[in-house]
Amino acid sequence: MRLSRDDVLGLGMIVLAAAYWAAADRIPVSLLSDAVGADGVPKVLAVALGVCGGLLVATSRLKQQATEEASTGGARTHLRASGLLAGLAVYLLLLPVLGYPVAIALLIAGVAIYGGTAVKPAVAGIAVAGSAVFWTFFVKVLGVGLPSGIWAVGF
């Protein structure tokens, strides 16, 4: 038996519902608690999610999806998305260390190059200019305390 995407999604929701119920069950009971309790609504939601997950699996099975779902581009497309996501995760890690101006310039240049822009000096120029605009607006105009990283003295 081959599982369809809806089967996987439905089963995933049932597992999530069970985990959410278990987490709700561990919420401590407070002396200030009301009749419903801090875990009351979450448990109702867990049951509702489990039921909906079950319904999704059931309807998917009933349809007996003979035709495969339209192709979504295969693993390669997911890999490209994962690459961008990894780049954003690296940005989060570098932000406190390198500081906002450097990290955002690297993000702009990195994403543009990852997206297919040819590597040339102009890329660095645009990234630095973009970084300067963002830094001026967010730090100088809005007064947001963006991380300065190792350049704390300079910024």
Place this chain on the structure above:
Amino acid sequence: MEATLSALATLTNGWVMLAALGGVIWGIFGGALPGISPSIAMALLLPFTYGMDPTVALVMLASVYVGAEYGGSIPAILIRTPGTNSAAATTIDGFEMARQGRAGEALGISLMSGLVGGLFGLVVLVLATEPLARVALAFTPPAYCALGILGLSVIASLSGRSLVKGLIAGILGLMVATVGTDPVSGVSRFTMGVPDLLSGIRPILIMVGLFAVAEMLEQISKPAWDRAERRDTRLKLPNLPMWRRLWKPQAIGCAIGTFEGVTPGAGGTIAAFMAYNEARRWSAKPDEFGRGSVEGVAAPEAANNVVTATALVPLLSLGIPGSNSAAILLGGFLIHGLIPGPMLFVKAPDVIYGLYVGLFAANILMVLVGLVILTPCIWLVNRPKPWLIAFILALVMSGVYAIDNSVFDLGIVLAAGVVGYVMRRCGMPMLPMVLGGVLGFLVESNYRRSLVISRGDHSIFIEDPVSLGLLLAALALTAYSVWREYLRPQSKEAIA
């Protein structure tokens, strides 16, 4: 007569007009930046208003509110990223129109519907503040809970092809809203020991992740994703035949926005979603909704702009700030020694009339500023996609950090982006999740407060007439939506 003279004096006061213009420009840019809500945009200006004349200061703050509510729709239409919570409903058809190369038309409809909504709301504010203030007083915790449920009833019509998937998305949103400190007992829930989660997860983080980050992941993962598309880069205002088509959804938006605006806590998000739902219900072309319907842009835009004026009804008449933005405006009143409430109309009528005139000017200026900046905005989003994605992500990462100066928030946005990407791939609608995230706290906290009041007796929800009316409306809406979406025999055209 005295009021008219006072209003005319304000209208010819250059400082008031300058404040309105500055406020609108600041508001539009603030609203257009993901993460900078109208209230944050107003709060950033608040310190600068200390030394100003009270009327000038309040007009400036109110103009920021007007501009920001409109500004939130610009990224919603152009890059599928609502700049404000209330612009989420505009993404449905606005972005679809942009994808079809009709961004200029969508922005034009959004701008003019915003003007209609703003001016209608102002008329309501001027003429009906006193009677409408009673509506605000009629809202008790059971009524608020029922209001939230009424908002959630829209999920059925936002679910697309699968009601079950829509319900799952809605429940996921409600689950996100349970994270943080319990509204009654104060114990922490689902925080996994992370202090940053104690205050919950802001809906705007989920929205930015679900829409902006997921859209970027989706865009970059498409084969030949950077192929150039032919697009109209000019702003296109509605012509007369279009106005004839738009009046009905705009009227629906105005009516719903009035009701939601005067209700403290309801806000533009519920109004926009409900207006979208009702406009679809009453449309001659309901099948176009979700596929780039002009009515699907007009209704939510009119609704959320009505709210910018009608949300001031409980503030001015009762001193109740019904939203974060109204609370900032209340701060503006207080720092100038003015206390909103019935006596304000006696003690400082010139300030009130000045504010009315300032709001009128702000709505007109919103259109003028829109006419100037929208075409460059469309041009900007038609730049080469690698650069567009790079700058959108840089903007998102900067704007989200600005909310709370938190790298943790950026992590939440990335996680929401992954969830949004997976949801798209699984054919799950995202708007029900947004709705659940926005309304979850309102529903749960008021549900439990109601039961505390009634000592656990659920009959409080049907004994309160407002609550009963809203619950019946929610039931009727849900039943009708389910029938329309899933049970009604499909026309041949729709099936094709």
